[in-house]
Amino acid sequence: MSKENNPLLQTFETPFQTAPFAVIEEAHFESAFAKAISLAQSEIDTITSNSQPATFANTIEALDRSGDQLSRISSIFFNLNSAETNDEIQRIAREVSPQLSKFGNDVTLNKELFARVKAVYDQRDELALDPEQLTLLEKQYKRFARNGANLAENKKERLREIDAKLAQLSLGFGENVLAATQEFELHLTNKDDLAGIPETALEAAAEEAKSRDKEGYVFTLDYPSYIPFMTYADNRELRETMSKAFGARAYQGKHSNQENVLEIANLRFERANLLGYKTHAHFVLEERMAMTPKKVRKFSEELLKKAKPAARKEFDELTDFAVEYLRDNHLEPIKELQKWDAAYFSEKLKKSHFNLDDELLKPYFKLENVIDGAFEVANRLYGLTFHKTDNIDTYHKDVMTYEVKNEDGSLNSIFYADFFPRKGKRNGAWMTSFKDQYIENGVNSRPHISIVCNFTKPTATKPSLLTFNEVTTLFHEFGHALHGMLANTTYRSLSGTSVFWDFVELPSQILENWCYEKEALELFARHYETDEVIPAEYIEKIKNAASFHQGLQTLRQLSFGMLDMSWHGIDPREIDDVKLHEMETFDQTDLYPDVESSCMSTAFAHIFQGGYSAGYYSYKWAEVLDADAFELFKEKGVFNREIASSFKDNVLSKGGTENPMLLYTRFRGSEPKIDALLKRAGLVA
Template sequence: MTQELNPLLQDFDLPPYASIKPEHVKPAIEHILAQSREAIAKLLPQTEPTWDSLVQPLDELSVRLSRAWSPVSHLNAVCNNPALREAYEACLPLLSAYSTEIGQNKALFEAYSALANGVQSKNLDTAQKTILAHELRDFRLSGIDLPETQQKRYGEIQMKLSELTSQFANQLLDSTQAWSKHVTEPELLAGLPESATAQMAQAAQAKGLDGWLISLEFPSYYAVITYADNRQLREEIYFAYSTRASDQGPNAGKHDNGPIMQQILELRAELAQLLGFANYSELSLASKMADSTEQVLTFLRTLAQQSKPFAEQDLAALRAFAKEQGVEQLEAWDMSYYSEKLRQQRYSISQEQVREYFPIDTVLSGLFSIVQKLYGIHINELHDFESWHPDVRLFEIKEDGQTIGRFFFDLYARPNKRGGAWMDGARDRYRKADNSLVTPVANLVCNFTPAVEGKPALLTHDEVTTLFHEFGHGLHHLLTRIDYLGVSGINGVAWDAVELPSQFMENWCWEPEGLALISRHYQTGEALPQALLDKMLAAKNFHSGMMMVRQLEFSLFDFELHATHGDGRSVLEVLNTVRNEVAVNQPPSWNRFANSFAHIFAGGYAAGYYSYKWAEVLSADAFSRFEEEGVLNPETGRAFRDAILARGGSQEPMQLFVDFRGREPSTDALLRHSGLTSNV
């Protein structure tokens, strides 16, 4: 194929998603990598490098590669198919080898060192100096100081890790899609809300079946585990869901991630030791906000000690309630079901009742109103663009009449789409060599229940919170004012601070002023009734003790797993040790949660899952200023944007936080917001 016919090699504004075919992928990446290598060779050596002669041209090369690879990576996640998967995976070793080459290029390292330490550095601003510090750190973390044989081994490890993490994600997706249950007797679905059964009927029709089709896509799983009166059905779906990609369950061994996890952990441990770190957790912290493994473990264990008594109270009350309903032994597949029943009894409120007040367009309109008030921006929908699916929508953000960013929304669950919710950058903000500004573009992806039977998509309050969370990431990417690629948007932000803007946005889902903007009954247009709002707020911290220790269990497991690998314990043994320490309820012995823990085995959260709780402390404390000054106060909103959102990774996150809050963070606000203080 000629370059002229390959859309990935063209100069495009928005990615040409509909035009990209699997056969375009590898030729485009090979062509760009070859040109990049040539360009770098011409750049070096430089006796007196300047920003414009070194960093700027290298940024332009990074942008070109990202422009081609980002849409491919995105399509692989949202429209996965065998041909695209094969093309995607064929490029992983090429990209890994290139990345290692750059990280171990001695002449390039010396050029960066010369720029950072030379006369030119006096003329650089704070953001530029931060970029140089990050680059020199990353050279060392790429093995620049290692002997040649160890550098070679470093490259081999990185290449293998990129393959294994992709394989983990693929096997999880395949095992999720390998199980379904065709139901023809309506009584089996007793208790399920109409929205769930309608979606299951639609899924069955799509496969040419009558009745209903239950799958392991999250909306379907959640509906059964939370509402199905049939205990046997709940057990069946829990067994299938919690044994995905493992040696247990209905497809035992077929897509088993167990051996892959073991290889990933061994390679990460070897990588850490190669670079002079005691373990992978220590290596992970080299580019994070936290100072030491001891600091992280103390932080998590202190939160666990403060939260566990509340979690024990939650569980005791749930067991007592289930006993009243005739269930002597509360099992893992009963927890969500009886939790929802107890919530309804205590607060006369159900997620389904609330869902009717959160039609998608009302939620989006309210979300946009909130950020427009806070940050002085305007959001409009655009309609003429290349899409990867008919459900995808595109919006632009304007400020002072100028477009400063755009974002895609892909909100609904469907086959061949990765589970979960995430934001990824389709394009970063940066200023080109000719001084023209490139504005950022984001992809925002969720897996909500789609519209059925002529009704709009109706979100649970949990889904509304997820939407706000991902939009917070999007704002961090889109509202940056930094013009240098290395620290614009979320680039260069320490991983344990990157969740601050996302968790921060969740607060408006609970504030009466925010709820008034994002809720309207989908049929009547009636505002969320005060009585229902009062019940929602009363129920806000329902089981927050159990939810807190569950997140701490994930965080401690991840950190311990990477800190202690090689001590003879299996993944499951580490998990059980952590559960014995912090959990209040033990799952069945056949539960294989770790085999589907994509955050740490296929995402960027290895030895970093603690970041959610770490950043939640920052976000709760940051929001407490809004509680003091007004939750829709434009001045406070501008201050948050100026200090946090606009400045990206240009300075240390603690400095940015102190600039906004006037002091270092405290855990008090998080515990108060979660209802985990003795005086609540």
């Protein structure tokens, strides 16, 4: 296919040069990748063949600008592979991933290029660089040094092989999880089996059944279907069926990820060793706030020490409550609490404590109102306004688009929002971008940002009503989006969310705090039928319930982070049984009996498919940052523009231009303390 009729290889003649989804076809991608890789390589060749001595401008800045078209094509394609995939896109992904990996290696293992980068790096003290320029230089030098530039030729070749193989294994891992998730369905036609399940969930299940040409109700392992079933279904045997199906995803059978897990862990370890690091975690954490596996373990153990007694107490209370509940309702007793009992009895206990449950709150959280609420919070904090538009192409009819404007009316960014589950879209929620922000030739090129979630779709009789957990999820991803939107850096590779991984969750997690504040909730929490503002007593209950089962929740998050470190912070070559290794790791954190057919690692996409390997601890790490930072907002006012401006100027707009601890202390006045998190979680008096 020629460049002339491949839209991916032309300048996008669209509003704001947004991705022209209306004219992009799957058949365009392979030739576009081939051409863009070739173009990026020629840009590298131009740098290396320059007869002039290496300078910051002709080498470091030129390198940052190179591969721009390849980056845009990659962002469009891989976002589709996550949010709107099919067999052909997955096939192309398997084809191009090794090519991209090879090109990345060709760059970082390019002797001439590294020599020029090193020449500039060696004279950095004489160059009078500003902090952002210095960070870019150090980042580029490390990109080479940390990825094999100093290796002997035979070791460079092995590094190439490992990276190509890892790219394929990661894709295969994700495909298996998606296939295993979509393969299962629970088809029910007996009304007795539906006892306890809320009407909204039943209506969605009926529509799911209809879409599959079936009578009755179909429940799936997609979160909007799975979570309500596990939380409310009275039928314990069916909860067990669903729980076991969810826990068994990609564990055994034709979609098993066991070999993928072992091979990924071993190849990452070998790669780290090749580069002179003890483990993959040592390699990763060198470029994180935490810095070392030892510090991550110490952090986790400190939290575990605080959380485990609270979790044990909560678990015992839940067990006693379940026994009493079953006895009082003349239901069959249980010997011990199982994983499929957790959400069900937890919700009932929470209701007995606070007289509060999701079904009571959902009418106040119509999706459109929550979106408007997030926009209003962003307006009050940062002066942004959001203008819905139909002039921007999308990859699916459900995707909404907005022009985001600054207070002076200038364009801030383009925002895409994709909220509903569908075939070909992976579970969960994430933020991504189709174009990064940067400044070139005096022009501030603005970003194109997207958030993707999986909320319950509107039905024939009801709009999309969110659980409170889904409300915080939307605010979380929108917090990431604001980090991208408010970016204001010169260089592409330092812009927006291009920060240390254990810092990237601060902007997202801090925004969740507004979901608990009366001043914010009253902006958007209105009953979808009566337009009544959420009652003050409900807000008080939401705040009081915020620390409910935080011991168990903290234990759960810690267990995921510890499992991650157990794969990446050791020599994994002796591990030959994925499940056994996992059980040994969970021994410190599991209060529920193990389920033989379940395995978390084989579906742990964050660390084996996403970018969280040796970094899952960062969720908890960022909670310390966000609790500490939000204390200042609470002290000065949650919509205090002075504090918001300081947060924007020192954190959100700076991207990865300086060390994150410097940015944070500039905003907060001191390094973060764990106290605010422990207090918020109710783990200390």
